[in-house]
Amino acid sequence: xxxxxxxxxxxxxxxxxxxAGFDPEGEAVKIGDPVRGKALFEGEGQCADCHRVRGVxxxxxxxxxxIGAIRTPASLQRNLLDPATALLPINxxxxxxxxxxxxxxxxxxxxxxxxxxxxxxxxxxxxLKKTDLVSYEISDEPSKQPTTMTSDEVADVIGYxxxxxxxx
Numbered sequence: 001x002x003x004x005x006x007x008x009x010x011x012x013x014x015x016x017x018x019x020a021g022f023d024p025e026g027e028a029v030k031i032g033d034p035v036r037g038k039a040l041f042e043g044e045g046q047c048a049d050c051h052r053v054r055g056v057x058x059x060x061x062x063x064x065x066x067i068g069a070i071r072t073p074a075s076l077q078r079n080l081l082d083p084a085t086a087l088l089p090i091n092x093x094x095x096x097x098x099x100x101x102x103x104x105x106x107x108x109x110x111x112x113x114x115x116x117x118x119x120x121x122x123x124x125x126x127x128l129k130k131t132d133l134v135s136y137e138i139s140d141e142p143s144k145q146p147t148t149m150t151s152d153e154v155a156d157v158i159g160y161x162x163x164x165x166x167x168x
Contacts (some may be wrong), residue, residue, distance in 0.1 A: 029073035030155040037160025040153055047157070050144070053164060059123045060107065061143070062091055066166025076158045080149070083142040093143045094118055096128065097135035104128075108138065 041047040050061035078086040096104040106120035117127045147154060
């Protein structure tokens with residue numbers, strides 16, 4: 001591909017198109033101030049109550065240390081505003097009952113034909129044989145409700161999440 005000489009605003013447009021996932025019909029997403037977004041993430045937004053970033057925080061929800069490198073702004077916004085439609089199958093809440101009558105509630109991390117790995121509500125990594133399970137329920141409901149933050153606050157949190165690229 002030949003080199004192009006683009007003005008700064010043209011380059012920003014190309015980058016925005018790529019980040020939107022090459023979706024010309026895609027939704028415009030407002031990206032706010034990352035500093036305010038970090039404060040919301042760690043405080044009022046209560047995101048850090050469940051999510052881990054750069055080795056800090058619990059493991060009960062997905063680690064977001066590199067979320068800005070793997071998700072588009074539209075995906076991040078959808079996760080905040082409508083988590084039921086954005087939740088990846090591997091991150092769905094699970095409830096397991098073993099043949100020893102132990103009930104385990106947590107988040108599925110991995111699964112194959114014979115085993116399932118979960119992180120339970122006590123942040124313990126558990127690997128269980130499916131033959132040892134009496135019940136294995138995967139919830140269609142996310143463990144979180146849609147955010148009650150304002151649109152400007154959501155934009156700020158998205159701005160912060162996009163800075164999390166796993167480089168530190």
